Amino acid sequence: MEQGYINEILAGNLARFSYFVETYKNLAFSIAYRITGNREDAEEVAQDAFVKAYQNLKDFRRDAKFSTWFYKIFVNTALTKIRKIKLPTGELEEELAGNANIQELDSAYSALQKDEQQKFINTALDTMSIEDRLLLTLYYLGEKTIEEISEITGISPENIKMKLHRARKKMFCALENHLKTEIHSLL
Secondary structure, eight states, rough: HHHHHHHHHHTGGGGGGGHHHHHHHHHEEEEEEEEHSSHHHHHHHHHHHHHHHHHHHGGGOOOOOHHHHHHHHHHHHHHHHHHHHHHOOOOOHHHHHTTOOOHHHHHHHHHHHHHHHHHHHHHHHHTTTTTHHHHHHHIIIOOOOOHHHHHHHHHOOOHHHHHHHHHHHHHHHHHHHHHHHHHHHHH
């Protein structure tokens, strides 16, 4: 189906590109927001990435998956933006994450209401590095496979598995620390 839209766009039917914008805009914005940390920059990144994808559509390899190709452009655009504005990012220490138990993360998630859960997840993600936020967002929100994330980011599949494992541990520690603070403030 996407190949048909691509053929039509390349043949001059520019309006067909709206299909790609509608299909990918929500995840694209979410990823950009996770990388940049603010709405304005995320919107700018999303717009720039769609323009770049449109301008480079003629270079798209037909044997590749469009979504993987697009997200690679998108991630590169977002990372370029973040380098330009040099946003500070908080990084949790590896040592803090070293003792985390991944099974406890699932228990913590199930104990929280959906709205509260999202608030705590966003707070935890804000303390993590850009790379960790990106990998977690692509894997869980974008439901991308390890291989697709590898193509998008240029990181080897083995490295992605390791980095995702570490990022989940960091997420657990951040959630645990934040929840402890919340509990103490209530008491």
